[in-house]
Amino acid sequence: MLMPRWKVAGWMVMANLMVMISGQIHHHYHAGHHHNKSKRNNPVKGEVLIAGLFPLAQHSEASRLGRGVLPAALLARDHINHRHNLLANYELQLDVNNTACDAALGIKAFLDMLYKKPGRRLMVFGSACTEVTGPIAQASQFLHLAQLSYADTHPMYDHMKFPNLYRIVPSENQFNYARLELLRSFNWTYVATLYQNEPRYSLAHNHLMATGTDPSAQRYRLLVQRSFTDLSELRNALQQFVQKGARIIFGSFNETWARVVFCEAYKLSMYGRKYQWVIWGGYSKDWWMVEEEEDGQQCSSEQLVTSLNGYLSTDILPLSLDNEPTISKLTPSQYEAMYEASKGSDYSPFHGYTYDGVWAMAKAIGIVIQQLPKGTTIDMFDYKMKFWSERFLSALKNTEFVGVTGPVKFFNNERVGRILVKQFQVIEASSNWAEERIIALYHNDSSFMDFSVGTAPIFWHGGNAPRDRTIEVVRLEHIQLVVFITMAALSSAGIVMAVTFLVHNTKNRHHKYIKMSSPYLNNIIIFGCIMTYTSVFLLGVDTGLVGEEQIPAICTARLWVLTIGFTLAFGAMFSKTWRVHAIFTNIKLNKKVIKDYQLFLIVGLLLVFDLVILITWQLQDPFQYTTKSLQEFEDIKNDYLIKPQIGFCVSEHMTIYLGVTYAFKGILMAFGCFLAWETRHVTIPALNDSKYIGMSVYNVVIMCVIGVAISIILTDQQEYAFIIISVFIIFCTTITLCLVFVPKILELRRNPNPEAKRVRATLKANKSSKRESFSADMQHRVKQLQDQNVKLKETFQTKSTELEELIKELGDEARELLQKQGNPQRPRQKISFKGLTSDEDEEAASMSQDESEDRSDRWPLVEVSASAASKCMYVHYKPRKNSLDGPTSLTVLSEPSSNHRPSTNMGLPTITDADESGTPLQDTAKSIADIFGGVYVGGADPVFPSKKSLKHEKLPPRKNSVSPTSPTADSDQVVPSGRGVSSLFVVSNSKGTLNGRKDSIHQMSNHRATSSPSLRDSSFSDAIDLIEVSSPPMEAKDAMSPLLNNAPIPHSNTLPSVAENKKTKASLGNRVSSSIRCDVIASL
Structure with missing residues (x-):
C-alpha cells in the first residue's frame, strides 16, 4: 500500500x-x-x-x-x-x-x-x-x-x-505489454477492463490505457472500463459488460476479490466459449480452493473451477x-x-x-x-x-x-525481463483437479510472444479462440451451384424430350390418328412446355452467377417466358377440352363442327391478354433490384452473428399486376377444371387424346395452385423455393407432355397403318350414373318440353272447343260421316335425332322426312303430333316398310319429374317392332329415353339402357279370333286377331325396379281398346296402362281423349266415345288410384 x-x-x-x-x-x-x-x-x-x-x-x-x-x-x-x-x-x-x-x-x-x-x-x-x-x-x-x-x-x-x-x-507495468501482445496474437480488438480500486491495480490499469491507446499503435478499442470497491459495484460492472457485449476482459484484483469476481461471473454465465478473462497473476497456489463460508463466498469450489476454466494470467518468470x-x-x-x-x-x-x-x-x-x-x-x-x-x-x-x-x-x-503467460486448465473435472499451466513466454526486449515454450498447449472452449465481439456478417444468400446444375440438367432433359415429341408429331402429322388429334395444337403445347422448362434456368440465376445490374433483365425474362409458356401450353389444352365439351356434352339436334382455327383463335386471345399485361407492366413499372435482411442467427462454431440477405426484383405496383395475372390464370384454370370435370366420362376416339388432355388440365391446375402457394410461403427461403418450384414445373410439364404424346406413340406402334382400323366416334355415357352425365342437359330439355306442352294444350283445347261446336251444328249424321272417312291429318312436327358417322369431318347428321324413306333401312321416322297435351304426348310411329300394317301411334305421358327423368339407372321403357310372326326386330328397338332424351334413335346397333334388363321373347303365331277375356288368354298377354294386325311390344318400368321381375310383354289387337283389370293387378299395375287403338275404325283422338282430359282409363272392352267420356269423367276420376300412371300408351 x-x-x-x-x-x-x-x-x-x-x-x-x-x-x-x-x-x-x-x-x-x-x-x-x-x-x-x-x-x-x-x-x-x-x-x-x-x-x-x-x-x-x-x-x-x-x-x-x-x-x-x-x-x-x-x-x-x-x-x-x-x-x-x-x-x-x-x-x-x-x-x-x-x-x-x-x-x-x-x-x-x-x-x-x-x-x-x-x-x-x-x-x-x-x-x-x-x-x-x-x-x-x-x-x-x-x-x-x-x-x-x-x-x-x-x-x-x-x-x-x-x-x-x-x-x-519486472513491475506490473511490464505485464501490460504481455497483455497487449495477447490481443495482437489472437486478433482481439475490443476489450473491457475491470480493476480493484486500489493504487496497485488502478496505476497498472492507467498504464495499460496509456500504452494501449497510443495513437502510433492504436492496439485495441476499449468497450468499457469499470472499477469496484464493493460487491454492488462489481455486479453493476459485470452486468454492463454483458449489455455492451464485451467478450475479452482484463482483470486486475487480488486473489480475495478474484474469488468474488468469478463467482459473480458464474452467476451471469460469463465464462466458456464466448468469454476470455485475462487477469493479474501471482496468486498463491490453489487460491480458488476455499471454504464456502469464507469471505462471504456464495459459490462452491466446483462452481469457481467451472468459471475459472480457461482464464489467462500474467506472472513473473521464476527461472x-x-x-x-x-x-x-x-x-x-x-x-x-x-x-x-x-x-x-x-x-x-x-x-x-x-x-x-x-x-x-x-x-x-x-x-x-x-x-x-x-x-x-x-x-x-x-x-x-x-x-x-x-x-x-x-x-x-x-x-x-x-x-x-x-x-x-x-x-x-x-x-526488461520476460513474462510468463499461464492458463487455468481443468485436468480432471470429476475431482476439480486444476492448475495453472505455462502456455507462452513474452520477451519484453523483443516484444515477442513465444508459444513454443509452454508446458501445455493452449485450451479454447469450442476449439477456437473466442472472438472479441459478436462479428456481424452480412451474407447475401445464393442458390448453391450444385442445386442449380441439377435443376438445369433435369430441365435440359425435359427440353430434349419435348423436341423429340415435336419431331414425332410433325413427322406423323398426316397419319389419320395424329391428324384427328389436331397436331398443330399439339405443337403449341410442346412450344409452351419448352418455354416453361427454360424458365427453370432463369429462376436459378442470381447474383452468384451474374452482376446485380443484370438481375432486373433476368427477372423480366423469367416473367415473360413462364407466363407465355403457360398460356401456350395450358391455352391449347383448354381449347381442346372446350371443343370436346361443346360438341359432346351440350348435345344439340343440329350439326356442329368446331375447326382447329377456332381453337387457335382462343389461344391467340389468351396470349394477347397476357401480352397486354406484360407490356404495360414493363413500360409503366419496370423491375428494380433490391435486397432484404432476413432473421439473423448465430454461427456457434465460428462465433458469428449472421445477417442473411436475399436479393430480388420489385416494382412499385407489382402487387396489382400480379393480382391481375393470378386472377386471370385462376379463372382460366377454374374453367378448365370445370370443362375437364364435365367431360370426364367422355370417350371420343375421333378426338383420341381428350381423356389425357383432361388429365393434363387437372395436373396443371393442381401443380400451379400448390406452386404459387409455396412460392409465397417460401419467399425468404430462395434456395428451397427454387428447388420446389423447379420440381413442380419440371414434373407438371413432363406429365403433361407424356399424357398427351406417349399414348399417340404407343398407338402408332400398335397400328402404324391408319386404314387398318376404322375409327368410330361415339359418346360413351357413364354407366354408373346417368344423373351426373345428363342432368343439366335433361333439365333444360324438360323445361322446353313443359313450355311446349302448355302451349300445345292451350291450342288443343281451343281447337277441340271449336270442333265440338262444329260437330253440334252438323248433327249426328255429320259425326257418323266423319267417323267413316277418318280424321284429317293434323299437321305434324318433325323431330330429328343427332348421330355420328365415322367420318371425322362429319360430326353430326340430321334426319328429315324426305331422307327417311332413303334411309328407311337405318331407322324409322318418329313424329310428334301437334295435339300433344301436357300430361301425355301423342306420337305417331311410322315403322319400316312392310313391318307393320297401318300407322302406329305411341302416347307417352310427359312427366319428366317422375316418369322420364334420365336418372333411372335400369330398365327404361323400350319399344320394339315385331314382324307378323312375333319375332322382335332388334335393329328398330328404341327406348323412351332414346326418343325423349335425345341419346339415340334407330341404327343398326341400338344402345339399350341396360341390355340385361330387357327380355325379348318370341311370340306365338297370330290367331284369328281370341278374346282378351277368353280363358285361354294369359292375363299378361293379349293376343290380337283379324287381318292387318300390327304387333308392338312394350316393356316398362318407370320406377327403375325391373331388375329381378318378370318382364311383361303385351300384344295388342288393332280393333279393340283394352285396359285389362288383370294387367292392373300384375306386377306392373302401378306402372303400365295399355290402350289398343284401331285406325281407321276408331279415331286416335277419341282413343286418347280420356287421357288428354285427365280421365282414368275405363275398364271395358271398348274405348268410350267422347260423349261417354264426358259422362264417366266425374264418376271414374276418384276410383283410380293416384299411383296409376300412364307411362306408355301403345295404339295401333
Missing part, C-alpha cells in the same frame, strides 16, 4: 535530523576505521557493504517471502566472492536487516544500519514490501544512495519520481527456461538445485531475482571501481556526495548480463 506523503515527509525529516546529530559519530568512526586498516597487514581484499532489507519476522505471510529469498542472496554473495576479478580484490558483504514488511521498522532498520553500524553501505538491496520500499526509496534520494528492489512489483515507482530506485523484478550458463557459470537448473539444498521450508518465487539482484549490484560496484579517477578509491565513498550516487546509478543502467531469470537489462529503471 502506498504510504501517504505526510508520512514520507516525516520519515525524511527524521532521517535528516539523525544525519545531522550523528555527524560527529561519523567523524570518529572514520578515524577509527582508518586506524584499524593501518594496523592490518595490507589485506588481499577489501570489503564492500550492501544494505539488505528482508521481511524476516516469524508467523507472517510476507515473512515467508523474505525467508525464501535470503538463501538465494547469500548464495549469490558466496559465488561473487569466488570471482576475485569482479570486485578488484574487494569482498562483498551483505548486511541483513529485518523489516517485517512494516514501514516504521523498516525505516528504523535503515537508519540504524547507516548510522549505528560500522562501515559504509554503498547500495541498498530491498525491499520486498511496498510499505517499506516506498519510504526508503524516497529517503535514498536525500542520502544519494542507489536502491535495487528484488521483489516489489508495484507500478507506483516511476523513474521520474524515484530516480534512485531500480528493480530487478529462465533456457538451460544455458549464466554469469555465475551455472545453468538455471544447477542454481535451482543449489538453492533447494540451501533453503529451508519457505519458498519464494522471487529467489531467482534475488540471486540476480546481488549479482547486478556487484557488477555495478565493479564497474564503478574500474571507472573511478586516479586518486579516488571506493573507500572514499560518502553519503553526502552526489558523485557516488550518480556513478552507481549509471553503472546499474548499463549493467547487462545473463542471469538465472534470463537476460538482465534495465530501461527507465525497470527490468
